Amino acid sequence: MTFDQWTRQVLDRVESALDHYLPAADVQPAPLHDAMRYAVLGGGKRVRPLLCHAAGELTNAAPEALDAAACALEMIHVYSLVHDDMPCMDDDDMRRGKPTVHVKYDEPTALLVGDALQSQAFVTLTSDVFDAQHQASLVRELALASGSIGMAGGQAIDLASVGHALTREQLETMHRLKTGALLRAAVRMGALAGETPSADTLAALDKYAAAVGLAFQVVDDILDVTADSATLGKTAGKDAKDGKPTYVSIIGLDASRALAQQLRADAHAALEPFGARAQRLAELADLVVNRVS
Amino acid sequence: MTFDQWTRQVLDRVESALDHYLPAADVQPAPLHDAMRYAVLGGGKRVRPLLCHAAGELTNAAPEALDAAACALEMIHVYSLVHDDMPCMDDDDMRRGKPTVHVKYDEPTALLVGDALQSQAFVTLTSDVFDAQHQASLVRELALASGSIGMAGGQAIDLASVGHALTREQLETMHRLKTGALLRAAVRMGALAGETPSADTLAALDKYAAAVGLAFQVVDDILDVTADSATLGKTAGKDAKDGKPTYVSIIGLDASRALAQQLRADAHAALEPFGARAQRLAELADLVVNRVS
Numbered sequence: 001m002t003f004d005q006w007t008r009q010v011l012d013r014v015e016s017a018l019d020h021y022l023p024a025a026d027v028q029p030a031p032l033h034d035a036m037r038y039a040v041l042g043g044g045k046r047v048r049p050l051l052c053h054a055a056g057e058l059t060n061a062a063p064e065a066l067d068a069a070a071c072a073l074e075m076i077h078v079y080s081l082v083h084d085d086m087p088c089m090d091d092d093d094m095r096r097g098k099p100t101v102h103v104k105y106d107e108p109t110a111l112l113v114g115d116a117l118q119s120q121a122f123v124t125l126t127s128d129v130f131d132a133q134h135q136a137s138l139v140r141e142l143a144l145a146s147g148s149i150g151m152a153g154g155q156a157i158d159l160a161s162v163g164h165a166l167t168r169e170q171l172e173t174m175h176r177l178k179t180g181a182l183l184r185a186a187v188r189m190g191a192l193a194g195e196t197p198s199a200d201t202l203a204a205l206d207k208y209a210a211a212v213g214l215a216f217q218v219v220d221d222i223l224d225v226t227a228d229s230a231t232l233g234k235t236a237g238k239d240a241k242d243g244k245p246t247y248v249s250i251i252g253l254d255a256s257r258a259l260a261q262q263l264r265a266d267a268h269a270a271l272e273p274f275g276a277r278a279q280r281l282a283e284l285a286d287l288v289v290n291r292v293s
Numbered sequence: 294m295t296f297d298q299w300t301r302q303v304l305d306r307v308e309s310a311l312d313h314y315l316p317a318a319d320v321q322p323a324p325l326h327d328a329m330r331y332a333v334l335g336g337g338k339r340v341r342p343l344l345c346h347a348a349g350e351l352t353n354a355a356p357e358a359l360d361a362a363a364c365a366l367e368m369i370h371v372y373s374l375v376h377d378d379m380p381c382m383d384d385d386d387m388r389r390g391k392p393t394v395h396v397k398y399d400e401p402t403a404l405l406v407g408d409a410l411q412s413q414a415f416v417t418l419t420s421d422v423f424d425a426q427h428q429a430s431l432v433r434e435l436a437l438a439s440g441s442i443g444m445a446g447g448q449a450i451d452l453a454s455v456g457h458a459l460t461r462e463q464l465e466t467m468h469r470l471k472t473g474a475l476l477r478a479a480v481r482m483g484a485l486a487g488e489t490p491s492a493d494t495l496a497a498l499d500k501y502a503a504a505v506g507l508a509f510q511v512v513d514d515i516l517d518v519t520a521d522s523a524t525l526g527k528t529a530g531k532d533a534k535d536g537k538p539t540y541v542s543i544i545g546l547d548a549s550r551a552l553a554q555q556l557r558a559d560a561h562a563a564l565e566p567f568g569a570r571a572q573r574l575a576e577l578a579d580l581v582v583n584r585v586s
Contacts, residue, residue, distance in 0.1 A: 028446070036441060079408075083408060088379075109452075115408075118408065119411070119437075120440050123433065126433035136432075139418075139428070139429075144412075147416060148409040149321075156324065159405075
């Protein structure tokens with residue numbers, strides 16, 4: 001199977017699974033469920049679901065288990081986008097090529113959609129495709145990655161940093177939490193969804209995820225200044241306009257491009273112990289670095 | 294032990310446990326952790342923790358396990374208060390006798406405090422005071438009660454109802470989700486934290502929780518028109534001013550008082566199969582109905 005075929009297959013599975021794990025649009029309260037589905041379905045690169053499925057190949061995880069873990073990850077990711085786009089945060093009108101939730105519906109709905117998607121992620125991880133041991137370890141992994149010492153904490157550091165000159169280390173700490181923690185969780189949860197991974201396996205995956213997570217952000221910063229809004233599906237040039245520190249603003253465009261390639265090489269190096277079983281993870285590192293949107 | 298002594302003992306335990314299960318104020322990002330602790334510690338009636346501890350007596354749950362379950366419940370409850378108080382929702386300045394989080398800090402912080410408290414609840418439920426089986430069942434219980442078919446769903450119905458005439462049934466559906474779901478989870482999680490409860494036990498507890506949950510709301514509506522802001526620790530008369538349908542506005546003050554007493558009797562009746570072991574649950578039903586704040 002080519003990488004493209006594999007990707008398409010996983011995306012199809014995950015889209016069906018999201019449809020399954022989200023409450024149907026006619027379940028009460030229907031307007032909330034309609035808005036949750038609007039936020040989640042039919043858009044996004046689904047990077048976290050892809051990483052989760054790819055990592056699951058290392059521990060022979062069942063595809064159905066990976067689907068559920070991938071859906072939980074995507075629900076958390078989307079909840080964070082919905083809240084980040086709200087007027088009191090980044091105040092953005094466009095996401096994944098569509099009006100943001102607070103524009104399409106209203107602010108209270110956006111707040112509740114985010115809140116309810118977070119809960120739904122944990123409902124999904126405690127479905128019966130997992131035994132209790134897997135449910136417990138996956139919930140802990142996702143909750144830690146989402147909360148104050150993970151994604152939400154990174155968002156807090158990001159907000160505090162607007163208009164301030166950050167050092168490269170401070171920028172890295174912020175991204176390690178804001179986007180890195182959930183990408184790392186995607187890789188680890190894929191592995192944890194199967195046969196219990198060894199400490200060495202998890203350590204190698206952490207190295208891989210750290211490189212891919214940082215690369216993802218460096219490329220985001222590059223695209224913010226080089227791509228247009230239509231291609232990105234969100235407002236381009238926003239970080240520069242908002243005075244947010246980025247890799248491009250701190251080390252420049254050329255050095256940012258070189259850094260992205262170095263991180264790609266680091267990600268590949270971390271996968272060496274796994275040989276061919278890590279093919280999809282290696283290809284995903286390439287995808288993250290070479291993407292144009 | 295008198296009920297007062299028991300209550301004080303549980304509240305002391307829960308306060309210490311909340312201090313333990315919340316990240317310390319000097320853990321990075323410190324400003325977010327400071328705000329999370331401000332929101333949670335040193336205030337509130339702790340009704341859900343009390344119900345959880347009381348129900349745990351039916352299944353011999355370990356006090357340390359009940360502390361963790363109680364903390365997770367309180368974190369979810371407080372996150373919902375922090376988000377509900379935000380300007381785009383109820384826009385309230387005062388809560389538990391203190392400035393609300395978005396007033397004391399700012400709106401983005403309030404949003405992130407709520408988000409991170411929800412994650413922290415699930416971190417708490419996957420701590421090692423529970424085995425994997427208990428972690429999994431408690432997480433599922435709390436996630437379902439918090440999300441779109443529970444608390445967040447009730448909040449959505451509440452928002453949609455402002456300025457509309459609701460029937461008493463519609464009002465009841467709204468409250469069954471908005472406050473009832475988490476109160477029910479408090480009772481069930483207390484029982485689930487110990488020896489596996491029978492289906493009959495859970496059914497009886499559901500009846501008890503339904504009566505107590507509704508009584509709680511009826512009394513809230515009564516207090517909104519009869520108590521002052523200083524006693525309540527939040528703005529009195531707010532529901533009437535905001536045009537929110539309440540029991541008092543639909544059935545009147547006297548009928549609301551009679552209903553609260555009827556629900557108290559229903560709660561006691563549901564506890565009959567348990568005899569003296571349900572003493573604290575019975576006393577808590579009295580507390581909920583007779584409270585003055």
